[in-house]
Amino acid sequence: MLSCYLFLIISLMISFRDVRVSTFDLSCTSPVFTPSALVVKYGDPANVTCVVCQKDCSGDSFGLEHAVGKVTQNGTTMIWTVDRLTEWDTFVVCYYNNDAGAQCFSILDITIYQPPESVSISFVNHTGMMFENQQYTLQCSVQNVAPVQNLTVTFYRGNTALGHLQSNSEEKKPVNETFSLNITPSREDNGAQYWCETKLELGPSGPQRPPVVISEKLPAIVHWWFTDPSCTEFPVFTPSALIVKYGDPANVTCVVCQKDCSGDSFGLEHAVGKVTQNGTTMIWTVDRLTEWDPFVMCYYNNDAGDPCTHILDITIYQPPESVSISFVNHTGMMFENQQYTLQCSVQNVAPVQSLTVTFYRGNTALGHLQSRSEKKKPVNETFTLNITPSREGDGAQYWCEAKLELGPAGSQRPPVVTSEKLPAIVHYGPELKEPPNPDVITITEGDTLHLNCSSVGNPSPSYTWTLPTNSPSYSGSVLTIKSVGFEHEGQYICTVSNPIGTVTKEFNIDVQVNSIPYIIAGMILGALVLVGLSVGCYCKHN
Structure with a gap:
């Protein structure tokens, strides 16, 4: 019976690693682990001591459940050891029955980690030289690391940190993950070196010098158009920015200059589409915009021979192909006051940094999330939210909504896709x-x-x-x-x-x-006595 009970406890608690100690009864004094938490490198040895109880153990009904390793016992002290910890989902539970018959237990918090096997840096869909004031995406690829949620990735230009990123994944086993950061180089960046650093932040129980792995150095060659302060005007695009759905047509007009153009030294550079010209007005059109990194630049040389340029701001978007909701590592009924994780999976959306995901219970918004990714092309992204249901939530329906917020230049009705409804059965x-x-x-x-x-x-x-x-x-x-x-x-x-x-x-x-009844009987008896007395008196006088 006890082993069945512990199996149920472990099954319920294994998903909630941030819950370090749990007991079923307020009368319990929890077993104590030393150390209170383990952080172990994959394949290394490990050991922990559990003092089951000081005075409240009932007979022999105590022990230590474990998935791997071995246990030795000294009275009510249990010592768990393992020569090589190679199980990613291991558990250690210390338990006993107190004098009141309550089952008391503690679950050891165990983190198994593996530093990255390799770290590399590159540009997304770009090689060779770069142009000043254009946006590019750096990508840091990390191989075979665990747990990825403890990983911090920092991008550098030389010795200058450009940004810190972390994963949204809750995966415990080793994974490959890619982190990206948008940059807009200037002429001062010509010759600079880009690189990235990964650091496993494992908390106070982890190594005092967190494992760090860095990438190679990536040199940058930046080309620029020289724009002299003598330029009195710049090319003007109408509209000033383009937001286009992938595969739709697009067009824009550029008035190169009003009075400062020098001869025929003006034009419009473009990667796709075609250009028609009417004097110093350039019209760019494309029948189907299917390039995720299009480039449109209007330019001219002024009377002093100096170039003046304007690069069109273009956003290409694609609404989510599908949106679905589920629980992470859970199906069926839920228990009141326990924590669960909702997961909203969004498929094939771009640009993901413009996406806002909102979780709902019925008509109540539970939280708004956004991606840290800077990718321009369509991606699949998963967003998670922790919830702690109460009995009032029994029968409620959870769902999520994905909305592309494209700014004032976008559609007045942002693209919205919603998931199915997920009913919740809460047991209490x-x-x-x-x-x-x-x-x-x-x-x-x-x-x-x-x-x-x-x-x-x-x-x-x-x-x-x-x-x-x-x-x-x-x-x-x-x-x-x-x-x-x-x-x-x-x-x-x-x-x-x-x-x-x-x-x-x-x-x-x-x-x-x-x-x-006694009062009534007394009254009746009294009445009978009075009647008897009255009859006696009457008979005496006659």
């Missing part, structure tokens, strides 16, 4: 509806007794009554005795149970003598 222990009873309930002999033990719970609770000696057995939420006698005096205990928990309610009944 019994709770009594009626307030506590007085210490003693006094009732008169012959009256009707009602003892109310009604409660709520999910699943619906069952009722068991413990009655005074010689009282009949009973089951149900309300016990009724139509005519109380002295044999019904005593203590009534109602036990309310469901698979989640048990509560009890006590009723102490005192039955008092019903004096009314």
Whole structure:
């Protein structure tokens, strides 16, 4: 029975690694692990000591459950050791039964880590020289690292940190992950070296010098158009920025200059589409915009021979192909006041940095999330949110909404895609509806007794009554005795149970003598005496 109970506990708790110690009863004094948490490199040895209890152990009903390794015992002290820790989902549970019969346990918090096997840096969809004031995406690829949620990636230009990124993944086993950062180089960056650094931040229980792996250095060659301060005007695009759905047509007009153009030294550079010209006005059109990194630049040389340029700001978007919601590592019923993780999976969306994901319970917004990715092309992204359901949430429906917020130049009705509805079944222990009873309930002999033990719970609770000696057995939420006698005096205990928990309610009944029949009998007797006396007197006088 105990092993089955522990298996249920471990199954429920293994997903909640931030819960370090759990007990089922407030009377429990938790077993104590030393150290209180383990941070172990994959393949290294490990050991921990558990003092099960100091004084409250009941017989031999204590021990230490473990998935790997071995246990040695010295009284109520358990020592767990493993020569090579190679299980990513291992568990160690220390438990005992106290004198009240409650089962008390602690689950050891174990973090198994593996530094990155390799780290590399590159540009996304770009090689060779770069142009000043154009946006490029740096990509840091990290191979075979765990746990990835503890990884911090920092991008550098020379010795200058450009940004710190972390993963949204909750995966415990080694993964490959890519982190990206947008940069807009200037002429001062020509010849600079870009690189990235990964650091596993494992907290106070981890190595005092966190594992660090760095990439190679990536040199940057930056080309620029020289724009002299003597330029009195710059090319003007209409509209000033383009936001285009992938595959749609697009067009823009550029007035190169009004008065400062020098001969024929002006034009419009473009990667796709075509250009028509009317004097110093350039019109760029494309039938289907299917390039994720298009480039449109309007330029001219002024009378001094200096170039003046303007690069069009273009955003290409694609609404999510699909949006779905689920629980992470959980199916079926949930338990009140336990933590669960909702997951919203968004497929094939761009640009993901413009995406806002909102989680809902019914019509109530639970949280808004955005991606840290700077990728321009369509990606699949997963967003997670922790929830702690209550009994009021039983039967509620969870869902998520993905909205592309494209700014004032975008559509006035941002593209929105919603997930299906995910119903929640929340189980919780019994709770009594009626307030506590007085210490003693006094009732008169012959009256009707009602003892109310009604409660709520999910699943619906069952009722068991413990009655005074010689009282009949009973089951149900309300016990009724139509005519109380002295044999019904005593203590009534109602036990309310469901698979989640048990509560009890006590009723102490005192039955008092019903004096009314005696008073009536006395009155009748008195009346009879008076009648007898009256008859006697009458007979005497006659």
